[in-house]
Every structure is written in structure tokens, then in C-alpha cells.
Amino acid sequence: MSSIERSPWLIHYDASSCNGCDIEVLACLTPVYDAERFGCIVTGDPKQADIFLVTGSVNHLNAPILKNIYDQMPEPKAVVAIGACAYSGGVFAECYNVAGGVATTIPVDVYVPGCAAKPESILDGVVRAAMILKEKEKAGRKARALARKEGRRSPKRRAGGAT
Amino acid sequence: MSSGHEAREANAPSVIPFGPQHPVLPEPLHFDLLLQDEKVVGAVPQIGYIHRGLELLVEKRDYADYVHVAERICGICSFMHGMGYCEAVEGLLGVAVPDRARFLRTFWCELERAHSHLMWMGLAADAFGFESLFMATWRARELIIDVAEETAGGRVIFGSAIVGGVSKDPSDETLMRCMEALKPARDDIKKLSRVMLQDATVRHRLEGVGVISKEKAYELGAVGPMLRASGYDFDIRRRGYAAYGEVGFETALETAGDCMARAAIRIKEIEQSFSIMEQVVAKMPAGPVSLPIKGMPPVGECFARLEQPRGEVIYYVKSNGSRNLERFRVRTPTFANVPAMVEAMRGASLADVPTIILTIDPCISCTER
Numbered sequence: 001m002s003s004i005e006r007s008p009w010l011i012h013y014d015a016s017s018c019n020g021c022d023i024e025v026l027a028c029l030t031p032v033y034d035a036e037r038f039g040c041i042v043t044g045d046p047k048q049a050d051i052f053l054v055t056g057s058v059n060h061l062n063a064p065i066l067k068n069i070y071d072q073m074p075e076p077k078a079v080v081a082i083g084a085c086a087y088s089g090g091v092f093a094e095c096y097n098v099a100g101g102v103a104t105t106i107p108v109d110v111y112v113p114g115c116a117a118k119p120e121s122i123l124d125g126v127v128r129a130a131m132i133l134k135e136k137e138k139a140g141r142k143a144r145a146l147a148r149k150e151g152r153r154s155p156k157r158r159a160g161g162a163t
Numbered sequence: 164m165s166s167g168h169e170a171r172e173a174n175a176p177s178v179i180p181f182g183p184q185h186p187v188l189p190e191p192l193h194f195d196l197l198l199q200d201e202k203v204v205g206a207v208p209q210i211g212y213i214h215r216g217l218e219l220l221v222e223k224r225d226y227a228d229y230v231h232v233a234e235r236i237c238g239i240c241s242f243m244h245g246m247g248y249c250e251a252v253e254g255l256l257g258v259a260v261p262d263r264a265r266f267l268r269t270f271w272c273e274l275e276r277a278h279s280h281l282m283w284m285g286l287a288a289d290a291f292g293f294e295s296l297f298m299a300t301w302r303a304r305e306l307i308i309d310v311a312e313e314t315a316g317g318r319v320i321f322g323s324a325i326v327g328g329v330s331k332d333p334s335d336e337t338l339m340r341c342m343e344a345l346k347p348a349r350d351d352i353k354k355l356s357r358v359m360l361q362d363a364t365v366r367h368r369l370e371g372v373g374v375i376s377k378e379k380a381y382e383l384g385a386v387g388p389m390l391r392a393s394g395y396d397f398d399i400r401r402r403g404y405a406a407y408g409e410v411g412f413e414t415a416l417e418t419a420g421d422c423m424a425r426a427a428i429r430i431k432e433i434e435q436s437f438s439i440m441e442q443v444v445a446k447m448p449a450g451p452v453s454l455p456i457k458g459m460p461p462v463g464e465c466f467a468r469l470e471q472p473r474g475e476v477i478y479y480v481k482s483n484g485s486r487n488l489e490r491f492r493v494r495t496p497t498f499a500n501v502p503a504m505v506e507a508m509r510g511a512s513l514a515d516v517p518t519i520i521l522t523i524d525p526c527i528s529c530t531e532r
């Protein structure tokens with residue numbers, strides 16, 4: 001069960017980034033940086049994903065999509081916000097159609113700095129997210145064991161209830 | 164057998180949503196595809212997922228600082244966006260940048276074109292399920308990115324364009340060494356393009372798909388590789404902005420107008436970019452790389468046109484004589500290509516839709532800004 005941190009599956013969504021961070025996310029998956037050596041595979045299906053990579057800031061049109069993808073991901077899950085845009089809106093923070101960073105919509109576990117974020121730091125973010133996944137998994141297991149001990153039904157896996 | 168009403172019901176096109184989060188699309192773009200059986204009879208694009216409203220930001224930023232925002236219109240052609248904005252503002256100010264700056268701008272433009280086309284080649288390969296080709300092209304692309312990092316200082320956002328010139332001045336030796344370092348990439352790309360153009364599976368997916376005739380492409384206002392693949396000779400670089408007037412190159416042309424022709428154009432242009440870079444490095448003049456810019460831009464308006472990897476782009480600036488410009492507007496190549504893309508989709512089968520979308524090389528981020 002603890003293998004989750006050794007094979008986290010990634011899903012990537014471009015909220016409203018300028019493509020700069022997106023290309024770097026893709027660069028991470030290709031031979032030179034090669035995220036696959038950490039067991040990562042990119043999937044287009046939120047239901048199979050463990051780590052959610054988000055680039056760019058949130059606006060009113062893409063916020064529901066972001067939330068939707070996040071809600072479909074099974075527990076435990078981790079969110080990595082990549083780039084200055086995903087943190088606060090970055091250079092676009094003052095634009096009229098930018099509502100703010102990713103944290104305004106879904107809980108974020110790891111922030112990757114940079115504009116554009118470098119592939120090395122994105123990889124670092126993914127590895128940290130994998131460690132967080134492991135912690136979350138452990139905590140979830142403990143909670144379920146405790147619940148069993150107390151003779152209650154194990155708590156339902158909540159959607160969107162990550163810390 | 165059935166009544167007229169039922170027959171109409173059965174023949175009514177079904178609507179298949181495509182996107183905004185879709186495995187082949189790195190960017191969010193949504194289409195409602197109207198299908199008759201497997202055939203696409205219409206496509207209704209819906210955009211707005213990455214609209215930020217950065218044109219209005221020009222009212223809040225100093226005109227010289229806005230270059231940072233302009234570079235982030237799109238991270239793929241970031242240098243060209245920054246430079247296009249600078250050219251428009253320089254037109255307002257009535258200054259001509261130093262020769263070395265012109266040549267360095269050309270160098271970085273072509274570097275960007277090469278990496279953009281390679282990136283496209285990888286994504287297209289991924290879209291039709293040729294994953295090893297995707298990986299191999301991106302490995303070759305990293306060598307180009309390394310050169311960008313060494314000469315301009317950034318991997319994707321170069322950050323080297325400023326109003327009045329460029330902010331980085333790589334030495335002639337560095338440039339020479341970089342051209343040397345690009346050699347393995349060029350060899351790799353030659354091999355990869357052979358796969359892209361001659362492999363039976365690739366040809367099966369691309370040949371005869373999404374055809375646009377020369378007249379139609381012109382009528383619908385297509386630009387860049389989309390127009391040139393249909394046989395229409397149109398390349399803004401011919402106007403000789405930056406240092407393009409002083410280097411020799413031939414416009415890449417194809418006549419078939421299908422996905423394969425568009426792929427062939429881009430592959431030719433990669434090699435062309437390297438050859439232009441070589442000429443630029445060989446002819447690089449000495450001297451300063453930027454002019455000191457003082458004062459405000461005078462009241463007036465100006466526009467600049469460049470050839471981006473995806474086609475012609477137009478920048479328009481209007482000044483009211485203060486530190487902040489009054490209006491900034493970009494007409495991006497993808498925006499000009501969308502009508503032609505919708506036309507190319509008509510009559511295609513559902514399985515070909517991702518390939519057609521990818522062969523216009525859409526850049527949603529700059530289209531929506």
C-alpha cells in the first residue's frame with residue numbers, strides 16, 4: 001500500500017497560464033528530465049491520477065473545471081501549483097479576468113516558484129508531492145484503523161477534503 | 164418506413180464535446196463537434212478559458228516595463244511577442260535600434276522558431292500515438308533550449324527584449340560555440356524528419372486529411388504554415404524587419420494543403436532557421452546592443468508585423484503622450500487560422516479531429532490573451 005509514493009500518476013491542467021510553465025511541465029516528462037524515473041506517468045483521466053499539476057491562475061470560467069477535476073481524483077491526492085501565476089496571478093495579478101491563485105479554488109500542497117518554473121524545480125515539486133501523498137495515505141489508514149477499533153463504520157473517503 | 168419526423172430525428176447531427184481538458188491538448192480549448200455518423204459536419208469553437216485581459220494592463224504599467232507582460236502573452240513565442248511590442252513602441256518613439264541588436268533579435272527569433280516547430284512535431288507525434296518520436300524530438304529540442312539559456316538567460320521566457328534594443332550581449336565566441344553545440348540537434352532533427360515525413364503510419368494519418376485549397380486558405384485569411392502549405396507564398400520576414408533583409412532564405416512552400424504538407428513546411432522551416440542563425444552569427448556586427456530611451460512616447464499610433472512560427476502577428480499601440488500607453492492590441496496567428504481550421508474539419512472523421520487541430524499548431528494562450 002505504501003507504494004503510492006513510488007508510482008504517482010500525474011494529471012496536468014492549464015488554468016490560464018502563458019504556456020511557459022506548461023512547456024516546462026512537458027519538458028519534465030521527456031528524456032532529459034524524465035519524471036518517469038520516479039514512477040510518474042501522465043494520464044488524461046482524473047480518476048486515475050494522484051498528483052494534480054496546475055499551471056496558471058484561476059478565472060471564473062476555468063474554476064469549475066479545476067474543481068471538477070480535483071473532485072474526481074481519488075484520495076489521497078496532492079496538488080502542485082506551478083509558477084508565479086498559480087501562486088497569485090503573477091504578472092497578470094492585476095488583470096480584470098484573473099481571480100487569483102489556484103488556492104482560491106482548491107487546496108494546494110506544494111508551490112513551485114518561478115516564472116517560468118524550471119523543470120528541475122517542477123521535478124522537486126512532484127517528488128515532494130509524492131512524499132505528501134505518502135503522509136496522507138498513512139494518516140488515512142490510521143484514521144480508518146482507529147474508526148474500526150471504536151467499532152464505528154470507517155469514515156467515508158471524502159471528496160475534496162484534503163488539507 | 165418511418166415518418167418524416169422520425170427520419171429527421173435520426174439524421175440530426177449528434178453533438179460531441181471536445182475539451183477543454185483533453186489528453187491531446189496541452190491547452191484548454193473547447194469544441195462542440197456536430198457529427199453525422201463518423202463525419203464531422205460542423206465545429207463550434209468556444210474559447211475564454213485562459214483569457215486574462217492583459218491588453219488592458221498596458222494602462223497600468225510603464226510602457227518600458229510592459230515588455231515583461233508582452234513576453235508572457237505566450238510562453239512559446241515569448242521573445243517574438245516582447246520584440247513585436249518593442250518594435251511597435253520604437254516606431255512610436257521614432258528610434259532605430261543598433262545593428263547588433265537587430266542581428267541578435269533575429270538570432271533569438273529563429274531559435275524560438277526552431278524550438279516551437281520541434282515542440283509542435285513532438286506534440287503532433289504524441290497526438291497520433293507515436294510516443295517514441297515525441298520523446299526523441301523533445302530531446303533534440305533541449306539542445307536548442309540550452310543555447311537559449313546560455314545566450315538570453317531564460318529557457319522559455321527569454322527576457323532579453325527591451326525597448327531600444329536587447330538586454331543581453333552574448334560574445335561572438337559564445338554564439339559561435341552555440342552554433343557548434345546545435346550541430347548534434349541538427350543531425351538528430353534530420354533523422355527525425357525522415358521518420359515524420361516517410362513513415363507509413365504517419366503518412367497514413369496525415370496524407371489527404373484536412374485539405375484546404377489555395378483559394379480557400381487565402382479567402383479565410385489563413386496565415387503562416389497553414390497558408391504556405393496550400394501554396395500561397397506569404398512570409399512577413401520577406402519585408403526585412405530586424406536583420407531579415409540581410410540574410411538569404413527561401414520561403415518554404417507546399418501545394419497539397421493537407422496535414423502532411425503543413426508538417427513538411429514546419430520541418431523545412433526548422434532547417435531554414437538554423438541556416439539563418441548561421442548567417443546571422445557569421446555577419447554579427449560589433450557595437451552597442453541598446454539605445455538609452457528617454458522621455459515619453461509622443462501622441463500617436465503605430466503597428467508592427469512579425470512572422471511567428473504560427474504565422475503573421477500584428478501589434479498595435481496607441482499613445483496619449485503619458486508613461487502609460489492608451490491601447491495595445493495583438494492580432495495573433497492562431498486567431499487568423501481558426502476559420503480555416505474549422506473549414507478543414509468539415510467532412511473529416513472524428514478520429515482525425517485531434518490531428519487537424521494540431522496541424523494548425525494552435526496557441527490558445529496568445530489568442531485569448
Ligand code: SF4
Pocket residue numbers: 016017018019020021022055056082083084085086090091114115116117235238320
Ligand atoms: S508563471 Fe510566468 S511563465 Fe508560468 S504561466 Fe505564469 S506568466 Fe507564464
